[in-house]
Amino acid sequence: MDGSTSTLLRVAFACLVFSGCDRQAAPGGPAANGPPADTPFIMVLGTAQDGGVPQAGAHDHPAWTQPDRRHLATSLGLVDPATGERWMFEATPDFRQQWHALDTAAGKREKNVPDGIFLTHAHMGHYTGLMFLGHESLGATGVPVHAMEQMGAFLRTNGPWSQLVTLGNISLQPLAADSTIHLTERIRVTPLRVPHRQEFSEVVAYRIEGPTRSVLFVPDIDSWEEWDAEGTRLEDVLADVDLAYVDATFYADGEIPGRDMSTFPHPFIAHTMARLERASADTKAKIRFIHLNHTNPALVAASPERRAIEAAGFGVAVRGDMESL
Ligand SMILES: [Zn+2]
Ligand SMILES: [Zn+2]
Numbered sequence: 001m002d003g004s005t006s007t008l009l010r011v012a013f014a015c016l017v018f019s020g021c022d023r024q025a026a027p028g029g030p031a032a033n034g035p036p037a038d039t040p041f042i043m044v045l046g047t048a049q050d051g052g053v054p055q056a057g058a059h060d061h062p063a064w065t066q067p068d069r070r071h072l073a074t075s076l077g078l079v080d081p082a083t084g085e086r087w088m089f090e091a092t093p094d095f096r097q098q099w100h101a102l103d104t105a106a107g108k109r110e111k112n113v114p115d116g117i118f119l120t121h122a123h124m125g126h127y128t129g130l131m132f133l134g135h136e137s138l139g140a141t142g143v144p145v146h147a148m149e150q151m152g153a154f155l156r157t158n159g160p161w162s163q164l165v166t167l168g169n170i171s172l173q174p175l176a177a178d179s180t181i182h183l184t185e186r187i188r189v190t191p192l193r194v195p196h197r198q199e200f201s202e203v204v205a206y207r208i209e210g211p212t213r214s215v216l217f218v219p220d221i222d223s224w225e226e227w228d229a230e231g232t233r234l235e236d237v238l239a240d241v242d243l244a245y246v247d248a249t250f251y252a253d254g255e256i257p258g259r260d261m262s263t264f265p266h267p268f269i270a271h272t273m274a275r276l277e278r279a280s281a282d283t284k285a286k287i288r289f290i291h292l293n294h295t296n297p298a299l300v301a302a303s304p305e306r307r308a309i310e311a312a313g314f315g316v317a318v319r320g321d322m323e324s325l
Pocket of ligand 2: 121123196220
C-alpha cells in the first residue's frame, strides 16, 4: 500500500470510539470506513509514557481542564476481522477505555475479553492493566498473556498478579526472543530483545506482520546505540517493516528544567531524527513516535516541536489511528 492510501486510512479510521479523541471522523466500523472488511489492522490505543497525561501530581497541567490534551498510556490493538480475534500490546492502567475502544472498533461479539495480550516488560504503564482481568473486575477466564520468561515468572510469583494465574484469569504463554508465533493464518508476532532498565523483567519490542504490511513496536529502549552494540541496528529493522512505533519519551535535553537529562535512558526524539537524517523520505515516513512523557512538547499538535518532526518527514502516533496490515 502506498503512503497516501495509508494516510487516508489513518484519518478515515480514526476516532471511532474514543471520547475526547485526537482525530475527528464519523462513527462507523472498519468495514464501513476503512479497508476491506477482512483486512487485519493495528489500532493505536494510547501514546503516552507510563504515567499518562496529565500525570499524577501535575496539577498545573492544562489537560485537567482540556480533555483533548489528555493522553492514555502507550498501547496498540491488533484485529483480524477474518477470525474476529483481537489482541492488545501492553495492558496499561488505561486498559478499561482501551479495551472498549478496540472491541468496539473490531465489531460486536459475545466474548468480552481480548484473545491475547502481549507484554513488553514489567514497568507500570505496560502490564498493570492486567488487574482488570481479575475477580474484582472482569473475572476473565484463561486470557492468553504472552510474556518472556522473566516477565512470566514475575507475574507467577508476585501478588497480586500471581492470583490472576492461580485463579485462571490469565493463561501465561511463554515467548522466546526472535521466535515467531502465528496468531492466525495471516498474522505473525515476533519479540525482539531491547536494552532497557531490567528491574523486574527483560524487555522486548515486537514485530507484527500481516498479509501485506509489518509493524515494529518499541515503546521503551535505553538507546539505539546500545541496541547497535547488541547487534541490532535501527536502520536494519526499519528496512524490514512498513511502520515503526518508537520510543519518544522526551523531545530533547532541557525538557525538564533543572535536570541533566543527558543520562536519561531513552533516545530523545531530536536524537532519533538526527540519526536518521540521511535516511530516505520513505524510511522517515515509517516512524511514528510514541510513549511521550507528559513533559514532551510534541504532544501538542500545534507546537513548534511537533511541526519540526512533521516537517522533517517523521510522524507522531495519534490515539485512534488505524493501519491496515
Ligand atoms: Zn514505559
Ligand atoms: Zn520501561
